[in-house]
Amino acid sequence: MAAPSGVIHVVDDDSSVRDALHRLLSALGFEVRLYASAGDYLLAWSGDSPGCLLLDVRMPGPSGLDLQLALMRRPDALPVVFITGFGNIPMSVLAIRRGAVDFLTKPIDRDALISAVTTAIERDANRRESELMKQHIRRNFSSLTPRERSVFEQVVAGRLNKQIAASLSTCERTVKAHRAHVMEKFNVHSVAQLVHLAVQLELDTASRSESSAVGEEKTAA
Structure with missing residues (x-):
């Protein structure tokens, strides 16, 4: 071997x-x-x-x-x-x-x-x-426009297109377009994959926030 x-x-x-x-x-x-x-x-x-x-x-x-x-x-x-x-x-x-x-x-x-x-x-x-994958996900998330990010957050929260459209004061067709752009930027083909990426983002953000807080606490000490 x-x-x-x-x-x-x-x-x-x-x-x-x-x-x-x-x-x-x-x-x-x-x-x-x-x-x-x-x-x-x-x-x-x-x-x-x-x-x-x-x-x-x-x-x-x-x-x-x-x-x-x-x-x-x-x-x-x-x-x-x-x-x-x-x-x-x-x-x-x-x-x-x-x-x-x-x-x-x-x-x-x-x-x-x-x-x-x-x-x-x-x-x-x-x-x-795993770290390379996280960096790739973060880059893709950073590339989203403010409206795409809003659609992304609501899609992974389980909201329907018509609910998202109502919250953004727009039409479903526009929401579908934004949603398609989001999935294209993340290179995924299903909501399930998008939710998985969202979980990774949340875990990564929480981990980095915890590390930062520990560093600040040690510095203060």
Whole structure:
């Protein structure tokens, strides 16, 4: 099986562990980058390339859990797979609850490692694909005229053409024309598809508003 496309970022203060992981993962076809500390990773990481983070728990300076917590504030953070020689159940539960893909103990089982990093890279690829879809939907929504946007909002709310026409003080033929333009801009062919896009817009808007509110609260604190 070919390795999924993406970069595995290995963060571990033990050079022998870094080198061993690099040899193993590179031989399997993965692209691997090595870092001796959480700080080194943060300085080098741009977030542009898909992949995952293979992260040691205990390191001098910020720990792996500290880095995971910091990355949780970034919408483009890579999925995390933890590796540790000193793990315990509360630590693994915390890591998983924060979104880690897996929590592996050293010496690391080869098959478990491959499964974890493959899952992590695929999760990141799905996130990126979803974000591209959201951007596409937002662009299409922004292209609507004020009247088209009004028709869109009422159509997805389940209102009939004659009800929309009455609320906009226009005729049904005009509403049908606007509705056709809306569906053309979104490249959909049914009201059900339009409603699905509306749900995505609402979820996306709510998510971005929540993230903004969290950022403002942290800034104020």
